[in-house]
Amino acid sequence: MTMMDTAWIDIGELDDIPREGARIVRTAAGCLAVFRTADDAIFAIDDKCPHKGGPLSEGIVHGHSVTCPLHNWVISLDTGKAQGADVGATRSHRIKVEAGRILLDAEALLPADDA
Numbered sequence: 001m002t003m004m005d006t007a008w009i010d011i012g013e014l015d016d017i018p019r020e021g022a023r024i025v026r027t028a029a030g031c032l033a034v035f036r037t038a039d040d041a042i043f044a045i046d047d048k049c050p051h052k053g054g055p056l057s058e059g060i061v062h063g064h065s066v067t068c069p070l071h072n073w074v075i076s077l078d079t080g081k082a083q084g085a086d087v088g089a090t091r092s093h094r095i096k097v098e099a100g101r102i103l104l105d106a107e108a109l110l111p112a113d114d115a
Contacts, residue, residue, distance in 0.1 A: 006094070007106035014042065014100050022057040022066075025104065029111040032093060033057035034102065035077050037064055043077035044095040044104055046112075050075070050088030 017023050017036040024047055025032040033047035033056045041064060047057045054070035064077045074083045080092035091112055094105035 008096070008103040009106050009109070011102050011104050014040070014097050014102055017042075017102075020061040022059075022061065024057050027109045029109055031057075032104070032108055033066075034095065034104070035061055035066060037061060037077070041077075042095055042097055042102060044093040044108060045075070045077065045080045046090040046093075048090055049073055050080075050082055050090050051086065056090070 011025055011034065014036065017034060019036055019038050022033050022035045025034055031047040032044050035043045045056065047055055049056055049068040049070065051068065051071055051073045054068040056066050056068055056075060058069045059066040065074050065083065066077060067074050073086045075090065076083055079089065081089040093108035096103050
C-alpha cells in the first residue's frame with residue numbers, strides 16, 4: 001500500500017487522551033499504545049517493551065519518549081527504539097490527527113512480519 005492509498009481508521013478524539021497519557025487500542029494483531037505528548041503530538045507503538053514485554057501504555061511519558069514501568073527502559077515514541085545503552089525496538093505505526101480525530105494507519109492491524 002502506498003502513501004496515496006493508505007487506509008486510515010478513526011480511533012477516537014484527541015481529547016480522549018490526556019496530555020502525557022496513553023490509551024490502548026486492542027487489535028487482532030495485538031495491543032497498540034497510543035500516546036499524546038505535552039505538545040499534543042500523537043504516536044502509536046506496540047504496547048510491548050522490547051526488553052521484557054512490559055506494558056508501555058502504563059509508562060511515564062516525557063518529551064517524545066516513554067519509560068517502561070517494569071525496568072525503566074526509555075523508548076522513543078517516534079521510532080519505537082530503545083534509547084541510551086539499551087538495545088531493541090517495538091513496532092511504531094503511522095498515526096495522524098485531522099479535525100481533532102485520531103486516525104491510525106490500517107496496516108497497524110496486521111501482524112508483525114516476525115510473528
